[in-house]
Amino acid sequence: MESLASQSDSRASLLSLEPENLPGQGYRRGQIAAWLYDKGTTDWEGMTDLPKALRGELAQQYRVSEFAQVQPFESKDGSVKYLYTLLDGKQTEAVYMPYAGRKTICISSMVGCPAGCTFCATGKMGFGRNLTAAEILDQILFAAHHQGHSPRELRNVVLMGMGEPLLNLEQVLMAIRRMLHPQGLAMSPRRVTLSTVGIPRGIYRLAEEDLEVRLALSLHAPDDETRQKIIPTAHRYSIAEIMEAVRHYYSQTGRRVTLEYTMLKGINDHEWQAKSLAQHLEGLSAHINLIPWNPWEGAPHQGTSREGIMKFAAILERQGLPVSVRWSRGRDVGAACGQLALKQPA
Numbered sequence: 250m251e252s253l254a255s256q257s258d259s260r261a262s263l264l265s266l267e268p269e270n271l272p273g274q275g276y277r278r279g280q281i282a283a284w285l286y287d288k289g290t291t292d293w294e295g296m297t298d299l300p301k302a303l304r305g306e307l308a309q310q311y312r313v314s315e316f317a318q319v320q321p322f323e324s325k326d327g328s329v330k331y332l333y334t335l336l337d338g339k340q341t342e343a344v345y346m347p348y349a350g351r352k353t354i355c356i357s358s359m360v361g362c363p364a365g366c367t368f369c370a371t372g373k374m375g376f377g378r379n380l381t382a383a384e385i386l387d388q389i390l391f392a393a394h395h396q397g398h399s400p401r402e403l404r405n406v407v408l409m410g411m412g413e414p415l416l417n418l419e420q421v422l423m424a425i426r427r428m429l430h431p432q433g434l435a436m437s438p439r440r441v442t443l444s445t446v447g448i449p450r451g452i453y454r455l456a457e458e459d460l461e462v463r464l465a466l467s468l469h470a471p472d473d474e475t476r477q478k479i480i481p482t483a484h485r486y487s488i489a490e491i492m493e494a495v496r497h498y499y500s501q502t503g504r505r506v507t508l509e510y511t512m513l514k515g516i517n518d519h520e521w522q523a524k525s526l527a528q529h530l531e532g533l534s535a536h537i538n539l540i541p542w543n544p545w546e547g548a549p550h551q552g553t554s555r556e557g558i559m560k561f562a563a564i565l566e567r568q569g570l571p572v573s574v575r576w577s578r579g580r581d582v583g584a585a586c587g588q589l590a591l592k593q594p595a
C-alpha cells in the first residue's frame with residue numbers, strides 16, 4: 250500500500266493542466282512536463298533538477314498525485330491490479346499487463362458503471378461518479394512509476410476498465426489528448442483504444458474529434474432481444490443504430506474496429522448468433538475478440554466451454570472474419586475482464 254496525499258488535499262491538480270499551461274516559464278515548464286510524463290514522478294521531491302525553493306513554492310499550490318492511496322495486487326501471471334483510493338475516498342482500478350514486451354494498461358473512466366451489464370462485476374456496483382481527466386491519466390503515471398519505467402514506454406492504453414468512457418466524454422477526451430500530446434505521453438493514436446458499450450452520439454462525437462484512436466465496441470449479442478437481457482441499458486439504442494455510428498467512425502478514421510463479445514453459455518453462443526454477428530459486419534473492417542467469461546461471486550451466468558468458443562470462432566472465420574479469443578489474465582486477483590469490482594483478492 251502506498252500513501253500519496255491526504256484525503257483533505259485542497260491544492261490545485263497539476264495533472265489537470267495541459268503541458269503548455271504547467272507552472273513556470275518555458276524551460277522550467279518543460280522540465281515539469283518531463284518529470285510527469287516521461288519520468289513518471291509522483292511527488293515534488295522527486296523533481297530533483299528543479300531548485301529546492303521553487304519545489305517548495307509549487308508544492309504549496311499544486312498536488313502531483315490524484316490518489317490518497319494505491320494498493321497493487323500481483324497476479325501469478327505477471328499482471329498487476331492497482332486499487333486507487335481517490336481524494337474523496339472513492340475507489341477505482343486499473344490493470345497493468347507486461348506481456349511479451351508489450352506493456353499494456355487497462356484503465357477506468359468512472360467509479361463503478363451505469364451500464365449494469367449482468368455479466369460484469371463492475372455493472373453490479375452501480376455508478377459512483379465520473380473520473381476527472383487527471384484521475385484517468387494518473388492511473389497510467391502511477392502504474393508506470395511503480396513498475397519502474399517511463400510512462401512513455403507503455404505500448405498500449407485501453408479504456409476498458411470501470412465505466413463507460415463515452416458517458417464521461419469531455420474528461421476522457423482531455424485525458425486522451427494528453428496521451429497523444431508530444432509533451433504528454435507522446436503515444437501514437439493507434440496505441441490507444443476506447444471501449445464502449447455503444448452510445449451512438451458519443452461515437453459520432455469521437456469521429457468528429459479526429460483523434461483517430463481505436464474503437465472497441467462491446468456488442469456481446471447480435472440481436473436486440475438478447476442484448477437487452479445482458480445489458481439492461483441497451484434498450485436505449487438498437488444494434489442497427491449503434492452499427493451505423495460504428496460504420497461512420499470507420500469511414501472517418503479508417504481505423505479497424507474491434508468487436509468485443511463475452512461468451513455466455515446458452516445466451517449468446519448459439520450457432521445462429523455467430524451467423525447473425527457476421528451479417529452485421531459485412532463491408533466493415535472489424536476484428537472480433539471473443540472473451541471467455543470470467544466468474545465472480547454471485548454472478549448469474551456460466552461461461553461457454555472452450556470447445557463452444559472455438560466452434561463459435563470457426564463459424565465467424567468461415568465467413569472470412571478475423572477472430573481472436575482473449576484468454577484471460579489476472580483472474581486470481583480479480584483483474585480479468587468483467588471482474589473489476591474493487592474487491593480485494595483473498
Ligand code: SF4
Binds near residue numbers: 366369373412
Ligand atoms: S462491461 Fe463495461 S459497460 Fe458493462 S457494466 Fe461492466 S464496465 Fe460497464
